[in-house]
Amino acid sequence: MAEQARGKVEVNQDECKGCGLCVESCPPKGLTLSPELNHYGVHPAQYHAEICTGCGICYFVCPEPGAITVYRLAVAKSEVSDAATV
Amino acid sequence: MRQLCKGNVAVVKAAIMAGCRSFYGYPITPASEIAEYAALLIPQVGGTFLQAESEVSAINMVYGAAAAGQRVMTASSGPGISLMQEGISYLAGAELPCVIADVMRAGPGLGNIAPEQSDYFCMTKGGGHGCYRNIVLAPSSVQEMASLTMLAFELADKYRNPAVLLADGFVGQMMEPLDLELVEPVVPQKPWAVKGDLETRKNLISSIHLTPDLMEAHIRHLEEKYSECERNECRSETYRTEDAEVLLVGYGIVSRILRSTVDLARQHGVKAGLFRPISLWPFPSKALATAAKSAVKVMVVELSTGQMVEDVKLSINGSMPVEFYGRVGGNVPSAEECQAELFARMEVLV
Amino acid sequence: MSEYNVSQCRTPVFFDRFERKDENQHQTHYCPGCGHGVAHKLIAEALGELGLQDRTVMVSPVGCSVFAYYYFDTGNVQAAHGRAPAVATAVKRSNPGSIVISYQGDGDLAAIGTAEIVHAANRGENITVFFVNNSIYGMTGGQMAPTTLIGQTSTTSPWGRRPNNEGFPIKMAEMLSALEAPVYIERVALSDAKHIMQARRAVKKALQLQKEGAGFTMVEILSPCPTILKMEPTVARHWVADTLIKQFPLGVYRDRKPEFEPVLVPQKGVAELLGISGKRLSDEERHARRQHTRAKTIKVSGFGGQGILLLGQLIAEMGMREHMEVSWLPSYGPEMRSGSAHCDVTLSHDRVGTPLVSTPDVLVAMNEPSLRKFAPHVRPGGVILYNSRQLPEDLKFEGLTVACVPASEIADQIGSAKVSNVVMMGALLEATDCLPFTTAQAVLSGLVKNRKLAEMNEKALEAGRNYLDTEVLVGAVAGPDGCGE
Structure with missing residues (x-):
């Protein structure tokens, strides 16, 4: 069984405007723009791979207040770097 | 006990009595004493005086203090009032109460610092952009500089609207006995204010209404408020109008001169009376029509080329001739001069 | 499998839903990438x-x-x-x-x-x-x-x-x-x-x-x-x-923080600050307390620095203390800063109409230009007080009482040119009988804290009164060469 990712990302497909800043900023490149259009006619971001470190960069570069939620693995909390120290 | 006091100083004393603890202003003759005395007195009762970098900033500071729930005032004269018009429009649009003292001087442009009454239009009809009104009160004595300042604070809060004390250089600069009695000011609660606390966190002070329907609803709301103000707040006084055949109309310093003219005219056998609007907006149209009942003609005197006369004509509504006599540039007619002008017009009219 | 906890999410400092916004209340109005x-x-x-x-x-x-x-x-x-x-x-x-x-x-x-x-x-x-x-x-x-x-x-x-x-x-x-x-x-x-x-x-x-x-x-x-x-x-x-x-x-x-000591303003109560004391008197009460006074309209004129405006204020203050209706109207502005100065004072037993004194009962002319400017407007039977030993030769006034009082000269003798206006006040009170002398003394002593100046004021007031009493015969018609001979 593959090691569980240290973090995960949820993108609110309804709030995302598809600007792609999170896609470009994600250090492990775990985000892409969906090939599907959402109902505003944009390609929203989506988390596609189990490689999130939970760094939170995508959250801070995203211009929308709640389009992105970042999670961290409970046990791994002390091991990951806080986004603020990047 | 009475104290000999300058009109401009009386404004500041009255403001303090009314619970005003915020003054933001910029000096300009002949209103400067208001800022000077506010600077001297208001900090001594724990209030804020700030000389702004311009009248534009001063009125926006007034906006900020009013938004934060303060009783706040500023004072200026013609050129400064022109600069404040943007802010006054915002205050009216955002329904913020404040008091603005305009000690009028001669214009247009830099004009001069002598008294005129040429800000009547810009204060009673708007002056800034949009459909709004200022409540405008016109004192004619030092005592009234005080009493109408206090009333202005009261009305501003009652209607959540700017209220203007429209004085002229004479009333501002002259000294008369001022009789003040200590009363606790009644400042209403302002649950709409933004005070930077939990209670008022949800509040918003704004004049933006992006969609036409919301904007119209807001303007209609203001309109209704102004109608209510017109119903309740017309103020005026009369002198010897009961049997008056000619009615003199003037406000502010002019009403004082015309009071003397009435006596002079009566000494010469002419039954003259005086109607003096105290509130210029709302304009006391009904009271004027009543005062003019026994008259066959009206003469308006202003320190302008004719501004209030338009409202007088609207009030009289064509029922009798309305004559006008104006002096400008800082020239002020004497009671005798007004009497001569009245008699000259009577010969033509009778 | 371990649990995931939220580490970054929408902050509650933002509204949950943007209800002040017309549409799309779940996202901002900003463009993508803004x-x-x-x-x-x-x-x-x-x-x-x-x-x-x-x-x-x-x-x-x-x-x-x-x-x-x-x-x-x-x-x-x-x-x-x-x-x-x-x-x-x-x-x-x-x-x-x-x-x-x-x-x-x-x-x-x-x-x-x-x-x-x-x-x-x-x-x-x-x-x-x-x-x-x-x-x-x-x-x-x-x-x-x-x-x-x-x-x-x-x-x-x-x-x-x-x-x-x-x-x-x-x-x-x-x-x-x-x-x-x-x-x-x-x-x-x-x-x-x-x-x-x-x-x-x-x-x-x-x-x-x-x-x-x-x-x-x-x-x-x-x-x-x-x-x-x-x-x-x-x-x-x-x-x-x-x-x-x-x-x-x-x-x-x-x-960095700028270093400075904040300067604090001393605090006072409202009544003390605004000079509110005693109770308000009704008109009747005031009338009852009035001593002997006469209603007068007065114009005081001269050049800046002669204490013109102050003289007017003192008279108004005295009238007020005597429970009269008074007004004081200055010339103001640049006029005040250089050249001529004048002010109008009205002492009345009724509500004051116009505060503008166009035809004064009394003219105080502290110099020649102001005498020439305002004397022609003095009401018939009125009084002119002129700051000189005699009138200019070409001037003649019919039907007026003219008193030439060399106030500046007298003030110099007392010790300060500053009190020339007080000399004139003494003369004015004597000439017009409009207000009691005791009131003038009370107003002056209340005004001046400096002991030396207060003494000079007292002397000046007295000197003005005496000069008029002894040197000038009020009521006589003035000749061009002197005052009421």
Whole structure:
């Protein structure tokens, strides 16, 4: 069984405007723009791979207040770097 | 006990009595004493005086203090009032109460610092952009500089609207006995204010209404408020109008001169009376029509080329001739001069 | 499998749903990739972390961010274009415990609002300014900003910004750092994750300083405007990194507290401050207390420095103490500062009509020009008091009482030219009998604290009275060579 990712990302497909800043900023490149259009006619971001470190960069570069939620693995909390120290 | 006091100083004393603890202003003759005395007195009762970098900033500071729930005032004269018009429009649009003292001087442009009454239009009809009104009160004595300042604070809060004390250089600069009695000011609660606390966190002070329907609803709301103000707040006084055949109309310093003219005219056998609007907006149209009942003609005197006369004509509504006599540039007619002008017009009219 | 916990999510400093917004209430009105959204997020997050949400008032003037109040669940005040620092100044001073943010764009802060920001900074207002500089006007559709780069095209700089026409991009962080009062000014950029994290620290530091009451703080935020720059959001961000930062170098421009001792104003009660004492008297009560007085209209004239206005005030004050109706009207303005000065005093037993004295009962002329100017208007039977031993030879007045009183001369003998007006007051009271002498003495002694000057005033008053009594026969017709011989 593959090691569980240290973090995960949820993108609110309804709030995302598809600007792609999170896609470009994600250090492990775990985000892409969906090939599907959402109902505003944009390609929203989506988390596609189990490689999130939970760094939170995508959250801070995203211009929308709640389009992105970042999670961290409970046990791994002390091991990951806080986004603020990047 | 009475104290000999300058009109401009009386404004500041009255403001303090009314619970005003915020003054933001910029000096300009002949209103400067208001800022000077506010600077001297208001900090001594724990209030804020700030000389702004311009009248534009001063009125926006007034906006900020009013938004934060303060009783706040500023004072200026013609050129400064022109600069404040943007802010006054915002205050009216955002329904913020404040008091603005305009000690009028001669214009247009830099004009001069002598008294005129040429800000009547810009204060009673708007002056800034949009459909709004200022409540405008016109004192004619030092005592009234005080009493109408206090009333202005009261009305501003009652209607959540700017209220203007429209004085002229004479009333501002002259000294008369001022009789003040200590009363606790009644400042209403302002649950709409933004005070930077939990209670008022949800509040918003704004004049933006992006969609036409919301904007119209807001303007209609203001309109209704102004109608209510017109119903309740017309103020005026009369002198010897009961049997008056000619009615003199003037406000502010002019009403004082015309009071003397009435006596002079009566000494010469002419039954003259005086109607003096105290509130210029709302304009006391009904009271004027009543005062003019026994008259066959009206003469308006202003320190302008004719501004209030338009409202007088609207009030009289064509029922009798309305004559006008104006002096400008800082020239002020004497009671005798007004009497001569009245008699000259009577010969033509009778 | 371990559980995942939320580490970064929508902060409650933002509204849950943007109900003040007309449509799409779940997302902002900002364009995709707009820097405002990120700046908002950094501010909201800092407010939450510092526990300031309840105390915060956001002031948002004109620009794309005029609708900041859609989003921030804080107190909100919308302001006119460029005026936010003035509005914020008063919001803060009205409630010093509040945390006040002025959120401004480049057109707002660095063009139309230049005066307001400079002076708010210079006063050291304890507010925090977030200055979003994206080098272009966004809301109005791509016009030139004061921060537009040289050569950068906009709808109002179609040939590119030309230094010969529009000057150079304005550097606000540097400019404001030249002032004494600001405590913290930093320029940051929303160009990439690393810089955004630096911006995050700057935003928080500025708010922390305000919380501590430190003084004026500003963070200039270089920000992408993909729509107006006609760039993909990622490209716009790179443009900020590669181009905008070159013109506007990042860094801390100010981080120190100015040293000064605050000067405090002594406090007083309202009654004491405003001189409110005793009870109000009714008209009847006042009439009953009135001593012997006469109604008079008086014009006092002369040149600046002769105490003209003060003499008028003293007479008015005396009339008031004698429970009369009085008014005092000065000539004011430049006239007051040089050359001639005059004032009108009315002493009346009834409500004063016009305070303007065009035909005085009494003229006090302290010099010749004012005598020539006003004497022709004196009411028949009136009194002229002229500051000289005799009238100019060519002047003759029919039907008037003229008293020549060399007040300046007498004052010099007493010891100060300053008291010439008091000499004249003594003469005036004697000539007109309008007010009691005792009242004059009381008013004068109340006015002057200096013992020596008070003695001189007493002497002057007495001298004026005596001169009129002994040297001038009031009531006689004045000849051109003297006074009432």
